[in-house]
Structure formats: C-alpha cells, structure tokens
Amino acid sequence: MTATIDNHWYPVAMISGIQAPRETLLLGKKITVGRERGTCWVKDASGNALPTVERFGHLWTSPGQPNRDLFTIPEADSPGRRLVDVGSVKVKCSPLRAVENFLDIAHFPFVHTDILGAEPHTEVDRYDVKIREEVDEVWATKVKFFQPQAAKSAEGGITTEYMYRVPAPTCSVLYKTCPPRPGEWDVITLFVQPLTDEWCEVWPWMALYDDDSTMSEMVSFQQLIFMQDRSILENQLPRKLPLDPGMEVPTQADMTSVAYRRWLKKIGYTYGAQLVAA
Amino acid sequence: MILYDYVLSASCYKVRLMAALIGKTLSLHAVNFHPAQEHKSPEMLALNPKGTLPILQDGDTVLTDSADILRHLTAEHPEWRSPEDDRWLAFASDLNNSLGLARLHDVISYEADIEKARAAGVAALRKLEAHLTEQRFDGLIFLTGKTPTIADIACFPNTALAPDGGVSLDPYPSVRLWMRAIRSLPGFIEMPGIHRLHELAHPA
Amino acid sequence: MNWVAVALTEDVPPGVVIPSRIEDTDLAIWCTPSGRYHAWSDRCPHRGMRLSHGFVRGDTLACIYHGWQYNEEGACDYIPAHPKLTPPDTICVPTYTCTEAGGVIWVSLNKTDSALPALGGRKPVRSLPINLSANDLAAHFGAEDYTTIAVVSDHDVLIAVQPCTDNACMAHVLASPDKDRTTVSRWLEDLRATLEGMPS
Numbered sequence A: 001m002t003a004t005i006d007n008h009w010y011p012v013a014m015i016s017g018i019q020a021p022r023e024t025l026l027l028g029k030k031i032t033v034g035r036e037r038g039t040c041w042v043k044d045a046s047g048n049a050l051p052t053v054e055r056f057g058h059l060w061t062s063p064g065q066p067n068r069d070l071f072t073i074p075e076a077d078s079p080g081r082r083l084v085d086v087g088s089v090k091v092k093c094s095p096l097r098a099v100e101n102f103l104d105i106a107h108f109p110f111v112h113t114d115i116l117g118a119e120p121h122t123e124v125d126r127y128d129v130k131i132r133e134e135v136d137e138v139w140a141t142k143v144k145f146f147q148p149q150a151a152k153s154a155e156g157g158i159t160t161e162y163m164y165r166v167p168a169p170t171c172s173v174l175y176k177t178c179p180p181r182p183g184e185w186d187v188i189t190l191f192v193q194p195l196t197d198e199w200c201e202v203w204p205w206m207a208l209y210d211d212d213s214t215m216s217e218m219v220s221f222q223q224l225i226f227m228q229d230r231s232i233l234e235n236q237l238p239r240k241l242p243l244d245p246g247m248e249v250p251t252q253a254d255m256t257s258v259a260y261r262r263w264l265k266k267i268g269y270t271y272g273a274q275l276v277a278a
Numbered sequence B: 001m002i003l004y005d006y007v008l009s010a011s012c013y014k015v016r017l018m019a020a021l022i023g024k025t026l027s028l029h030a031v032n033f034h035p036a037q038e039h040k041s042p043e044m045l046a047l048n049p050k051g052t053l054p055i056l057q058d059g060d061t062v063l064t065d066s067a068d069i070l071r072h073l074t075a076e077h078p079e080w081r082s083p084e085d086d087r088w089l090a091f092a093s094d095l096n097n098s099l100g101l102a103r104l105h106d107v108i109s110y111e112a113d114i115e116k117a118r119a120a121g122v123a124a125l126r127k128l129e130a131h132l133t134e135q136r137f138d139g140l141i142f143l144t145g146k147t148p149t150i151a152d153i154a155c156f157p158n159t160a161l162a163p164d165g166g167v168s169l170d171p172y173p174s175v176r177l178w179m180r181a182i183r184s185l186p187g188f189i190e191m192p193g194i195h196r197l198h199e200l201a202h203p204a
Numbered sequence C: 001m002n003w004v005a006v007a008l009t010e011d012v013p014p015g016v017v018i019p020s021r022i023e024d025t026d027l028a029i030w031c032t033p034s035g036r037y038h039a040w041s042d043r044c045p046h047r048g049m050r051l052s053h054g055f056v057r058g059d060t061l062a063c064i065y066h067g068w069q070y071n072e073e074g075a076c077d078y079i080p081a082h083p084k085l086t087p088p089d090t091i092c093v094p095t096y097t098c099t100e101a102g103g104v105i106w107v108s109l110n111k112t113d114s115a116l117p118a119l120g121g122r123k124p125v126r127s128l129p130i131n132l133s134a135n136d137l138a139a140h141f142g143a144e145d146y147t148t149i150a151v152v153s154d155h156d157v158l159i160a161v162q163p164c165t166d167n168a169c170m171a172h173v174l175a176s177p178d179k180d181r182t183t184v185s186r187w188l189e190d191l192r193a194t195l196e197g198m199p200s
Helices: A095-102 A215-233 A252-267 B010-021 B042-047 B066-073 B085-108 B114-137 B150-160 B173-183 C134-140 C181-197
Strands: A010-014 A022-026 A029-036 A039-044 A052-055 A058-061 A082-085 A089-091 A128-132 A137-147 A158-168 A171-177 A185-196 A199-208 B002-005 B027-030 B055-058 B061-063 C004-008 C017-022 C025-031 C037-041 C055-057 C060-062 C076-078 C095-101 C104-108 C123-130 C148-151 C157-165 C168-175
Touching: A010 A022, A010 A029, A010 A185, A029 A058, A039 A052, A039 A058, A082 A215, A089 A215, A089 B085, A095 A171, A095 A185, A095 A199, A095 A215, A095 A252, A128 A252, A137 A252, A158 A252, A199 A215, A215 B027, B002 B010, B010 B066, B010 B085, B010 B150, B042 B055, B055 B066, B061 B066, B066 B085, B066 B150, B085 B114, B085 B150, B114 B150, B114 B173, B114 C181, B150 B173, B173 C123, C004 C017, C004 C025, C004 C123, C004 C157, C004 C168, C025 C104, C037 C104, C123 C181, C134 C157, C134 C168, C168 C181
Parallel strands: B002 B027
Antiparallel strands: A010 A058, A022 A029, A022 A185, A029 A039, A052 A058, A082 A199, A089 A199, A128 A137, A137 A158, A158 A171, A171 A185, A185 A199, B002 B055, B055 B061, C004 C104, C017 C025, C017 C157, C025 C037, C037 C095, C055 C060, C095 C104, C123 C168, C148 C157, C157 C168
C-alpha cells in the first residue's frame, strides 16, 4: 500500500450510529471503531489509535498521515438545512465504481425510471468539466437533466441543474437545484469506505432545504435511489474500475467520469482500479 | 388504509405490490428501519409490540403479519385466492428467513450465519424451480394455476431480490419466466433491485 | 470446444435475454421478437454492465444501465444520451456462433464446421443446475466427453452438459416424446441428490 492511498481521509461510521465498538475493514485491513465519553476513536489491528475527524455526521479516519485537512462543504453549514443521516449500504464493487456511478446522469431514465429520469428525455447536453488544480478536485458544472421527481420535495417534472465535485478519491458531493428554494443548492454526498478494492460500504449524507418531508421520508428516498444503483454496481465487469482507455467506451455524456479516471491516474490513486486489460 | 412501510423491505413490498395490482391506494407512512431503527421506537412498539414491519392499519384493525395483510387486502378479490395459498404463504416465510436474511446481511450488515442462510435459500429456490417447472408442463405459469394469487405475490419479492444477498438466480429458468410473468401484470410496481420491463415502454 | 447447449428454447421465448456461461466466458443469450437466437459476450462495452440484465426492444438488445442498443450483429446503433448521434462502428459486443436445434440453443465459442449433436428424436424436459463439474458428471456415466451423454435408465434420457465453473454445470435434459415430463423431472431431482451427495 502506498502513501498516496493511505494518506487520504475515509468515512468509517455514522456518528449517531456508533454504539458498542465495531470491527470493520479499511483498505483491506481490520480496524475498530468506537466511542467513549462522547469522543469517537478508531484503532488499527495492533490497537494503535488512528487520527480522526468528525464531520458531516460521519467519523473519518486515515491509516496514513494525511497531508491535508478533510475537505469542507461550506454550503452545508447555511442555516435552515436539514442534515440527513442516510445510513450505510454495502456493495460488492470497487469503491471507485461506486463514485463514478454517482457522477453519471445518463443512467437516470433506465435505473431511476420516473424518479430521476424517464424516456424519452434521455439526452445529455454538453456540460463543463475541469480538474481545479488549485484545490486538486474534479468539478462538473452546468449539468442539466429533465427529472420526473427530482427530490422528495419535488412535484412534477422539472429540468434540474447539477454540479458535481470530487474532493477526495472515494467521495463525491452533488449540488442540485432545490425545488422549494430556487437559487439555493441541495447538497447530496456519497462517502465511500473502501472495505477492500472490490467491496465497499457507502454512506450517503444530505443537507437539504425541505420543510415538508419527514426525516424518514427523506432517508427512504435516498435509500431507494442508492439501492437501484446497487444492482448495477454489483454487475459491472470487471469489478475494478478500468483506468486505461480502451477497456470501456466513453461518450460526451461521460466527461465527468473521464475526468475522474484521469485525475485518479494523475494522483496515483490505484486502489480499486484496474490498470491493464485483464 | 395506512401502511407503515420501509422502502427496502421485501415484506412491505409484498403489500405495496398487492395493493397496486388490485388498484387499492394505500397511505404510506415511511418508517426509518435503517439506520434509525424507528420500528423499535415506543410509538411503533405501541402499534406492534413485535417491533416488525409491515404494519397495516385499517380502521380499528391492525395487522402485522404480511400473509394476514395479503389475505385482508384480497378479502373481496376471490380471483386472487386459491386453496393452495396457505402452503405457499408458509414457503414465503422460509424464503424470508433464508434469502431475505442473506440480503439484510449483505446490504445492511445484519448478523447472520451467511453461508447457512444462502444454502437454505438455494434449497428453497430449487423447490420453487421444480414446482414451477411442473406447472409449466401443465401449461400453467403461476404457483397455483393460470392466474396469479397471493401465493405468487408473497413469494416473488425475496426470490427476485436473492442476488442482493449473494444468491444467483441464473440457473433457474422457470423461476425467471415466473418472475417475468409477475412483472408483466397490469399495475405492477417495482422496488429497488427489481426492475420494471423496459421493453414495454417508449420504443425509440 | 465445439457445440455446447446453453439453454432450452422454451426457456428463452421471443423478447427475452438470459445470463449463461461456458467456463470462463459469460454469455447473454437472447431471442429476437421474430425468434432468432443470439449468444454474446455478457458485457456492455460502455461501462462493463452485464447485458443479460438488459432488455430486448425490437430487434435490438439494450443495456439496462444507459439503454445503449445493439443490433443483431452486435453493433451499437443507438445511444439514448445522444439521440442524434450515429454510433461509430467500433462500438460492438463480441458475438459467438449460436443456433437452435431440437429445442436446444447451442453455442460454439469458436468458428466450427462440426455437426450438432444427434438427439435421437428426444424432446427437451428441463435444465437443471448440478453442483458437480462437467467432467465429473461425464465420468459418473462413464462418458468420454460431456457434450452429450446418453443415460441408460428407465427413461432413455440424453443430457447435454454445459460446463459452468469448476464445481458446477448445467444439465439440459431430453427424453423420448412419449415419456411423462413430470416423472422424468422428479427422477432428475433424485439423480442430482445422489450425484451431489457422492464424495468427490
């Protein structure tokens, strides 16, 4: 394992869900997560304490020596938002495949039919993608898509605008048109814990403007969406994400995924990646 | 009628699907089963001391067993009933304890003897395949005859969701055609992990 | 390897796609609405999704993930995200030789001139997964090859064996048309129980 991979922050628990110490895996190695007197801790297999950060409702740790702070989502701090702990779902796929699927809109009409997309509204218009060198993050902006029911709070079909951000190799943040508050963005995240390079635990989290839905309804909506993705993610071959061009065929609609793969390659993040054709 | 519902529960889906197929509108009350374990909250335990879902509330009647709920929903729909149903409602409960448990283990980390749960699931799928194959020899596609009954609706969800728990459905051709027949029913609704038949919609 | 049985035709009616495999090769077997069978690599070239999870629409097989449609030659002819685009010829799914005979769908992973196995007028009964390698199954019946095995029993059955993994195969079973299929099917269940119960 190289420092390039170890030195990132990874989500390992939802803070509100930590009770008795729980054993889990991070990058294929056993760790234990627990809480004492209100403070969360993480230990490696030898019992050594690992660094921790509590942010976005989740506990983050790193098996290495992170050379930068965990990313922030300033928008999520604005007042009036409801912070939604969605819980976790385990998936047998590369953590990178889980992130890449989250960055994709072209599957909405087929996988999230009549919710996030519907035929015949399948066209993906050109949008902007870049690697923001100053922060070393992937950003896609001006992404627009017609959605029958964009959120729990949406009534009827609307064209939704999205911004996607990849602030860490196994995390993505989505900013999305907020049906009840034009001009504001809902924040929906996908935090992925790499259990191994072909198995992950996915922790979605949201910061939404929604005064009508119950918390349970918002959780249900996001679990519904992610479980629709899970049956795709467990059936992609290979399970790892191919980084070399040639194994898979992108189109213009996949510009975010192309940038994500290029960025992973650039920063040397190869855990869960397939580098040469099998 | 109010259904206390969890969107990922195979047993709650039985109820939603049955209601959709007979054109009955349910008022859904979302329960945060995972991660918040809201089904064990004092309010929910007051309604159902067993702490399980689904719960159907119809006036003063509160039903907490999915087989009872299916019977209740179809009380005035004899076309959805067969004398053979009881046997398959019991079998549906075996599916829930095997394939259903494997799925909860693989998806939301339920404690389970996973190899045992999967092996029991495979044994149940083989029984289902054998029966459905014999039905097809007689020109019948559903569990009890030419038309579906609550038996089919009770057994369908955990069967169709078997891959979620690491049990493949690939080697069961009669099960596959039976699932397809259910997905083709007018009024069919999907749940995460069970796709609708896209071939039926919007030819390009 | 020559012809391998991958399914019975009545298990893959028009408009249906199913997953199958021959050893390490994952297959999507599908039937057009007009009844033509195809055996393809079970992988969409776009993002690697299994095509056997997809759907048949018209004379195309579509991927469930993004709806990309492939014509009967395996070439992509429609990408829903870009409805006005004519997909380049380079986007295609590897296809295999596939034909139907005697109610069985046969696939050859290589080009082949060899004749299809003779079925002796027997009719399909059912396909049965067995937790035993194809070679072990053949050895049990004293057969040299597992392509088709005539089993001398009360029922005069023929087993067309599909090698799936190191410890699993699919038995596509045929019997004389005058045999009661339910009786043969139950005999097969017992046979499987015996075979799987044997120490290997």
